[in-house]
Amino acid sequence: MEEIRDTVSQGRGGTRRVRISDLAEALGLTKSTVSRALNNYADIAPETRRRVAEMAAQMGYAPMPYAQAVRTGRVRALGLVLELDAPDRYGPFLADFLGGITQEATLEGWTLTVASSNSREEMEATVTRLLQEHKVDGFILPRTMVEDPRVDFLRAKHVPFVLFGRVGHGKPDPGLSWYDVDGAEAMRAAVARLAALGHKRIGFVGPSAAYNFAVLRREGYQAGLAEAGISFDPALEIMEVSDRAGGAQAARDLLDLPQPPTAIVYATDATALGAYDVARERGLRIGRELSVISYDGIPEGRMIDPPLTSFAVDSRHAGERLAALLIAQLRGADPAGLQELVVARLEPGGSDGPPPSVS
Amino acid sequence: MEEIRDTVSQGRGGTRRVRISDLAEALGLTKSTVSRALNNYADIAPETRRRVAEMAAQMGYAPMPYAQAVRTGRVRALGLVLELDAPDRYGPFLADFLGGITQEATLEGWTLTVASSNSREEMEATVTRLLQEHKVDGFILPRTMVEDPRVDFLRAKHVPFVLFGRVGHGKPDPGLSWYDVDGAEAMRAAVARLAALGHKRIGFVGPSAAYNFAVLRREGYQAGLAEAGISFDPALEIMEVSDRAGGAQAARDLLDLPQPPTAIVYATDATALGAYDVARERGLRIGRELSVISYDGIPEGRMIDPPLTSFAVDSRHAGERLAALLIAQLRGADPAGLQELVVARLEPGGSDGPPPSVS
């Protein structure tokens, strides 16, 4: 008699939630001892710690994050702010990326809170609100820029964060935590591949140099040229291209040069598709009269004829690692040691081949 | 003397967070009175309510959701579980959809928590965890199925939710809250459009009938036929098609019939692109020898030649309305009154035209 208390909601499933006090009662301990046992305090006897852990598992006890948060200020949630004003719409990779983050976060008992913004001001307002309401403990920042205002903003607030991509050209800030795919290496390899096929004039089409990845990929392209002993011709490099139509226009511009390239390296698949449009316009065969290699590995590249030779990025893995890095940092790891650079996987298609033999 | 207390973190930005007790002190009231004033309790004098609201605004007071949650159990967060095992990867619409949800949620002071699952079991486990940890107050369920296990699951737990799409064929459960785009009407209009152009044999290609939208679109197709006085031929209807390759195979099968169709209505753009591949294979011109109309309005449909005539869905708007509906429900509105059906917008392309004149 005493069992008959609050019929209140709580465990919506039917069986009532088990609270820390229930656990304590079942163990004949106080909730303070149980709490410290669960949080690995030093002043708990090993045997007691074991008993508590066992009973917790048996009773299915799980602390309510928000109740903990009242005291600790941590809610075990990662934050992601999507930029709706981005030139591309994150392409088809968003689902994989989110899948990677959430799967990894779930494994560790964390969750992901997503917000969005249409401008830098809105982004700062959103971040501020998420922090002020303590809805989030740290941030994942996709799509880094060479000079990224988010980095300064979050640093000033002392909020942990991890970058998808690096900042500041190729000389990354050692104090930052990031995950990146080596786009420079991919572009270098693309040029090497084309040079090996016999190409001498190789063009490059990339997006705005405000994005760090664009800068790195351009550097990789130039490094590839140098390595192949081909001198760099600025006329063959076109930047500020972000969509298929832009990619097509860039192809036209390059092909209309007095000495047109026989191959074009595109920094992104979406823009490379524009080359196919131009090839059709002009009766050129991709992979024969014009070779194309690009980067991203979008599904459509596999469907198109001939399939696009591309360096594929594993967005799912990126999400997983970014979540893992941020969680490590939130658990106290030094961000300076949390960096990962992976390579893109070459998916050979039919879009690259030897150059047409010069008459 | 007393001012010198916790230098603790809290207001990460620098200025300390203002708590309800600060507000109370500034007003010369107790925090209980302030709390009730802010929550519109009846036993607060109008003048007091006004003073409190004013001071709160002036001091920039905002309650911490998780502190409220300890007592109320509500965290002002919407939940969304992405299904990674879905046939398509949500296509290119996910960013818009998430943008819509989060923008609307932000306006109302709510946030979005995203999780993912690879199977039904995992989905139930994830939902259970989010509820148990009180990370979420209600769910948005995308991609409804005719018999949707999530509906029964959440209903049994008495958790508020809103559906993107309906369930149970065309006879929606009146107790459910949902937002849907009228795919049946779009398919009916597609058939009417083709019939008006002179087509007599019109095929239909749709995805698995397990998805409610597939069933509805098929019904719309058949309704369109009836309306146009064309008798339904089961041989012209192919289901279980979910990707471009499948769409291509369906087109081949239809064109290989003794009496092939002169037009095909596809339930989704992604599959309709397969018709273009087959047309190229066979030397048919889309919009001349073969007409195609489909549904979704994917960007690629605009790029392809000829542009795909399609009924476009506004994913952003869908996200906004779903968030609004769920928030309304969480604020106490009766789900029975929360349904919205909108129409898809026809985007005419060049993929439909009069049938080739019969010899």
Added chain:
DNA sequence: TACGATTACGAAACCGGTTTCGTAAAGCCG
């Protein structure tokens, strides 16, 4: 064996709110 240092736990305050309950003061009515 006596005494200081450790060990392991309990008691209670605390986090930032919400909600119940009690009660002075004001209002109403005959």
Added chain:
DNA sequence: CGGCTTTACGAAACCGGTTTCGTAATCGTA
């Protein structure tokens, strides 16, 4: 004008945890 309702607020408990602090019991050592 006296008794009964309202009105409007304060006091205190509460939500589910965490953390500080105090203290018995055990240990080690001289």
